[in-house]
Amino acid sequence: MDKVKYPKMNRREWLRRSAAGIAGAAVAGLLPTGCKKSVEPSRLKAKIAYPASLPVLKKRAIPLLATSISPLGISTMSMPKTGNKMDTEEGCKIIRMAAEHGVSLFETAWAYCDGDGERLLGDALSGRNRDSYFVATSMPTWDIETLGEARNIFARQISLLRTGHIDFYALQAVNSASKFQAVYETSGILDFLIREKKEGRIRRLGVDFLGDESLLDTLIGKQCFDFFKIPFNSVDNLRMRQSLAKMIENASKKGFIVFASNPTKDGTLRTMNGDASDILLRAFPDRPLVGWALREAICANGVAAAIDSHISNLTDLKDDIMSLSGELSFSEAEEKTWHNALLAFINNTTVGCTNCSSCMPCPYGVDIPLNFMLYNDAVESGKLPNIYDDTASEAFLEKSGYLIKTFSTNMAARESAFHCIECGQCLPRCPQGIAISSQMNHISRIIDVAREAIAKKKSKL
The missing domain is CATH 3.20.20.100 (NADP-dependent oxidoreductase domain)
Structure with a gap:
C-alpha cells in the first residue's frame, strides 16, 4: 500500500493559512453558528445474505x-x-x-x-x-x-x-x-x-x-x-x-x-x-x-x-x-478500496492520550496534549471531516468549519501541530507509546485539507 505523505509547514505559513481559513469560512458561512442544522450523512448498511449452509474453509x-x-x-x-x-x-x-x-x-x-x-x-x-x-x-x-x-x-x-x-x-x-x-x-x-x-x-x-x-x-x-x-x-x-x-x-x-x-x-x-x-x-x-x-x-x-x-x-x-x-488475496480495486477505508478509519479514531503531559515541553512549542484533546473531541462528537472521502460535500465543509474554529479559538498558533518537525524527543517520554510525530502530521493534514476545501468553496461564491 502507498505511504501516506504529510505536509511540512513553518509558523509563517501556519499563520497565513489560519487567517485565510478562518476569514474564508466566516465569509462563506461555514463556521458553526447558533442553531444551524447539522448536516450528518446517512450511514450505509451491509446487505449480507447468509446462506442456509455455510461454506467450509479450505486448508x-x-x-x-x-x-x-x-x-x-x-x-x-x-x-x-x-x-x-x-x-x-x-x-x-x-x-x-x-x-x-x-x-x-x-x-x-x-x-x-x-x-x-x-x-x-x-x-x-x-x-x-x-x-x-x-x-x-x-x-x-x-x-x-x-x-x-x-x-x-x-x-x-x-x-x-x-x-x-x-x-x-x-x-x-x-x-x-x-x-x-x-x-x-x-x-x-x-x-x-x-x-x-x-x-x-x-x-x-x-x-x-x-x-x-x-x-x-x-x-x-x-x-x-x-x-x-x-x-x-x-x-x-x-x-x-x-x-x-x-x-x-x-x-x-x-x-x-x-x-x-x-x-x-x-x-x-x-x-x-x-x-x-x-x-x-x-x-x-x-x-x-x-x-x-x-x-x-x-x-x-x-x-x-x-x-x-x-x-x-x-x-x-x-x-x-x-x-x-473465496479468494483471499486482494484485487487491485479491492486493495485501493481497503487502503482508502483504512485512511478514513485512522482519520476518525481517537488518540489514546491521557493528558499526563510527560511529553511536554516540546522544544518547538507544540502543545501536544491540547492538540490531541481537540482532535479527540472532534472525533467523539462526529465533527472530524473525513479527508479521504468527498471533500466537496456539505457535511465535509460544515465539519471543516467546526474544526478550524475549534483549533483556532482554543490554542495559540505557535502551539499548533504544524510546528512539529518530527525531532522525536517526545516519543520515549510517552507512557502510552503514542506515535506522537505521526499523529501531529495527521492532524496537520486534516486541518490543511479542511482549509483548502473551504477556500475552494469561497472562490465559487
Missing part, C-alpha cells in the same frame, strides 16, 4: 508445518461469559460450528477467565478426531514466579483441555528480554517446557510476542522455539510503515511458523467506524466488514494463519467464514 499447505491448516484460527478470549465464567452452551456452539466448517486451529490461554477458556475448549472439542484440529495455549508470563507454579499450571491445562498433548504452546505476552530471562531462563521454566516438548506433551514451543525487532532477533537466537504469534492488524501496520509485516516475514524466512494475532485490532476492525465502513459498503455492500482485515493479515508474507480473538457470537463466526471462503 492451506504450510511447508514448515508439514501439513495443512485453516487460514483462520479462533480464540476463546471473547467468547460469551456468564459472570466470570465462560458460557459453556454458547461457547460450545461457536467452537463446534467452526470445526464443522473447516476451522482447524483453536487458541486459548490460562489468562482467559483463570483457565476457564481452556475448560471450554476441552468441552467443545472432546470426542472429535484429535488429528483434525490444533490446540494452542500458553504459559501466563505475568502470573508465575516459580517452576513449581509453572508445573502445576501446565498439568492443569492438559487436564482442562482433555488432551494428551498441546500442538502450539507459547510463552504468553513476552515484551522484553529482561522479563523473558527472569521468568523463564533463570527460574528453569524454559528448561521444563523444553523437556515437555521432548516427551511429546508439547508438539511445538513458541512465543506470544509483543516486542520490537531487537527482541524478536534475541528470541530467534535462543534456538529453542518453533513458532511466534505476532500481532498484526492493517491499521497499525500502515501507521508503522509495514514494520509488522516485515517482522513476520523475517521470522518466517528464518524457519519459524508465524501466526498473526489480533488481526481485528481488539475488534475495532470488525465494525470499523462510519466513514470507513461507508467506503467499503459503497463498493462491496454484500461483504462482512471484518473480512478485509482478516484477508490482509492472512495474506501477509509468512503468515500460516490469523487468529481472531474477538469472536463473541455465531454471527461473528459466520462473517469470518464467509469472508475467507
Whole structure:
C-alpha cells in the first residue's frame, strides 16, 4: 500500500493559512453558528445474505508445518461469559460450528477467565478426531514466579483441555528480554517446557510476542522455539510503515511458523467506524466488514494463519467464514478500496492520550496534549471531516468549519501541530507509546485539507 505523505509547514505559513481559513469560512458561512442544522450523512448498511449452509474453509499447505491448516484460527478470549465464567452452551456452539466448517486451529490461554477458556475448549472439542484440529495455549508470563507454579499450571491445562498433548504452546505476552530471562531462563521454566516438548506433551514451543525487532532477533537466537504469534492488524501496520509485516516475514524466512494475532485490532476492525465502513459498503455492500482485515493479515508474507480473538457470537463466526471462503488475496480495486477505508478509519479514531503531559515541553512549542484533546473531541462528537472521502460535500465543509474554529479559538498558533518537525524527543517520554510525530502530521493534514476545501468553496461564491 502507498505511504501516506504529510505536509511540512513553518509558523509563517501556519499563520497565513489560519487567517485565510478562518476569514474564508466566516465569509462563506461555514463556521458553526447558533442553531444551524447539522448536516450528518446517512450511514450505509451491509446487505449480507447468509446462506442456509455455510461454506467450509479450505486448508492451506504450510511447508514448515508439514501439513495443512485453516487460514483462520479462533480464540476463546471473547467468547460469551456468564459472570466470570465462560458460557459453556454458547461457547460450545461457536467452537463446534467452526470445526464443522473447516476451522482447524483453536487458541486459548490460562489468562482467559483463570483457565476457564481452556475448560471450554476441552468441552467443545472432546470426542472429535484429535488429528483434525490444533490446540494452542500458553504459559501466563505475568502470573508465575516459580517452576513449581509453572508445573502445576501446565498439568492443569492438559487436564482442562482433555488432551494428551498441546500442538502450539507459547510463552504468553513476552515484551522484553529482561522479563523473558527472569521468568523463564533463570527460574528453569524454559528448561521444563523444553523437556515437555521432548516427551511429546508439547508438539511445538513458541512465543506470544509483543516486542520490537531487537527482541524478536534475541528470541530467534535462543534456538529453542518453533513458532511466534505476532500481532498484526492493517491499521497499525500502515501507521508503522509495514514494520509488522516485515517482522513476520523475517521470522518466517528464518524457519519459524508465524501466526498473526489480533488481526481485528481488539475488534475495532470488525465494525470499523462510519466513514470507513461507508467506503467499503459503497463498493462491496454484500461483504462482512471484518473480512478485509482478516484477508490482509492472512495474506501477509509468512503468515500460516490469523487468529481472531474477538469472536463473541455465531454471527461473528459466520462473517469470518464467509469472508475467507473465496479468494483471499486482494484485487487491485479491492486493495485501493481497503487502503482508502483504512485512511478514513485512522482519520476518525481517537488518540489514546491521557493528558499526563510527560511529553511536554516540546522544544518547538507544540502543545501536544491540547492538540490531541481537540482532535479527540472532534472525533467523539462526529465533527472530524473525513479527508479521504468527498471533500466537496456539505457535511465535509460544515465539519471543516467546526474544526478550524475549534483549533483556532482554543490554542495559540505557535502551539499548533504544524510546528512539529518530527525531532522525536517526545516519543520515549510517552507512557502510552503514542506515535506522537505521526499523529501531529495527521492532524496537520486534516486541518490543511479542511482549509483548502473551504477556500475552494469561497472562490465559487
